Amino acid sequence: MTATLYCFAQSGNAYKVALMLELSAHAWKPVFVDFFNGGHRAPDYLALNPMGEVPLYVEGDLALSQSGVILTHLAELTGKHGGTSAEEKREILRWLLWDNHKFSANVSIHRFLANFLPEHQRQPDVIAFHAARQKQAMKVLERHLATRDWVAAAGPTIADFSLCGYLYYPEPFGFDRADWPHINAWLDRIAALPGWKHPHDLMPGSAAERAERRNP
Amino acid sequence: MTATLYCFAQSGNAYKVALMLELSAHAWKPVFVDFFNGGHRAPDYLALNPMGEVPLYVEGDLALSQSGVILTHLAELTGKHGGTSAEEKREILRWLLWDNHKFSANVSIHRFLANFLPEHQRQPDVIAFHAARQKQAMKVLERHLATRDWVAAAGPTIADFSLCGYLYYPEPFGFDRADWPHINAWLDRIAALPGWKHPHDLMPGSAAERAERRNP
Numbered sequence: 353m354t355a356t357l358y359c360f361a362q363s364g365n366a367y368k369v370a371l372m373l374e375l376s377a378h379a380w381k382p383v384f385v386d387f388f389n390g391g392h393r394a395p396d397y398l399a400l401n402p403m404g405e406v407p408l409y410v411e412g413d414l415a416l417s418q419s420g421v422i423l424t425h426l427a428e429l430t431g432k433h434g435g436t437s438a439e440e441k442r443e444i445l446r447w448l449l450w451d452n453h454k455f456s457a458n459v460s461i462h463r464f465l466a467n468f469l470p471e472h473q474r475q476p477d478v479i480a481f482h483a484a485r486q487k488q489a490m491k492v493l494e495r496h497l498a499t500r501d502w503v504a505a506a507g508p509t510i511a512d513f514s515l516c517g518y519l520y521y522p523e524p525f526g527f528d529r530a531d532w533p534h535i536n537a538w539l540d541r542i543a544a545l546p547g548w549k550h551p552h553d554l555m556p557g558s559a560a561e562r563a564e565r566r567n568p
Numbered sequence: 569m570t571a572t573l574y575c576f577a578q579s580g581n582a583y584k585v586a587l588m589l590e591l592s593a594h595a596w597k598p599v600f601v602d603f604f605n606g607g608h609r610a611p612d613y614l615a616l617n618p619m620g621e622v623p624l625y626v627e628g629d630l631a632l633s634q635s636g637v638i639l640t641h642l643a644e645l646t647g648k649h650g651g652t653s654a655e656e657k658r659e660i661l662r663w664l665l666w667d668n669h670k671f672s673a674n675v676s677i678h679r680f681l682a683n684f685l686p687e688h689q690r691q692p693d694v695i696a697f698h699a700a701r702q703k704q705a706m707k708v709l710e711r712h713l714a715t716r717d718w719v720a721a722a723g724p725t726i727a728d729f730s731l732c733g734y735l736y737y738p739e740p741f742g743f744d745r746a747d748w749p750h751i752n753a754w755l756d757r758i759a760a761l762p763g764w765k766h767p768h769d770l771m772p773g774s775a776a777e778r779a780e781r782r783n784p
Contacts, residue, residue, distance in 0.1 A: 402708065402711065402712070403666065403670075403708055404708070416658070416662065417662065417666075418661075418662045418665040418666055418669070419665075420661070420665040421658055421661045421662040421665055424658075424661060425658060442632070442637055442640075442641060445634075445636070445637045445640060446632065446633065446634045446637040448665070449634040449635075449636040449637055449664070449665065449668050450619060450633075450634055452665050452668050452669040453634070453668040453669065453673060454619075457669060457673060475693045475697070477691045477693040477694050478693050478694050478697045481691070481694045481697075492618065492619055492620070495618065496618065
């Protein structure tokens, strides 16, 4: 059954799922959510997903929000990238939770506030607060990857796809790959996986795609 | 096997686990982490838990951080409060992730910044930012509980214990139970479960307990 992913090119949380769908070769199609014009708060969208979040994953009667549970579901469904032993599965879930709690949580807000808010609405204290928490979390991931190729198992898992969700985007959010050699090498390893694509090439609504639509 | 929980009275994330241990009648003992004096960043603690977080759960050779995965592990171990069908388990995980991403994440930072930081370090913009996000998340939970007694199943689950983690504390963090009638009634339902205890009565290091140690 072809899955549907409600998403947009700039959403790292949606990218986590889109990447897993590609890398596990699961049939899917994207549906564009016009987040920057409030599409995630529109009544018809809230009827599908009362949490008002992107991504939303739909497969027959099943509609799921929260990238971490969608990834876990896809790992079970496809038998890929979900770990094998109970210990690996626990470790994967631990890093999925940490990503949502500490890592992507801060990176995504930092990137949003520093790039997608109108300049007059940007609050330097709030941006600096998230930048500091992002740096703290980056240190934890950098140390973790110093001694291993993948976050939670011997090969790539949904924990890797979750944690990398925001790290390929071009907008400046205080993340220079050269400052984080182990994270940098790990991002290269992920990008070398067969089927890997950049978020702008997987999901609709990138700036380039919009320009192309205006000038086909 | 008696479990050990590294915790302190003011930690809502530790309370989530302590409450599950009590309500599932699993033998455990607390070990005090002196968070307010940097105990979670001390080298001996980081050796146990490189994420530098509280709680840490230890059971024989297993050492786990991240309350969401500890709760999931305890539900599997005890056979309690973890849901029965695949659908319930998915729904539980979805709310655990949402709690870590959107709900407790904002409540805990808001409460910390507004109460536990020295006054001269409090940044009004940063507090207001988290207060607004907390309110947004409260609205989602309030709407969800309008039509049901428990968050993710017909009875109480680890999703309830996770989401309530910060909501029994006395410090002011912009949460007046009277403003949220469905959340209020749900908190009463949880507090009426046999074995329920307040966080200050479950974990060491509350202000009252500290005063008692000074004046026994």
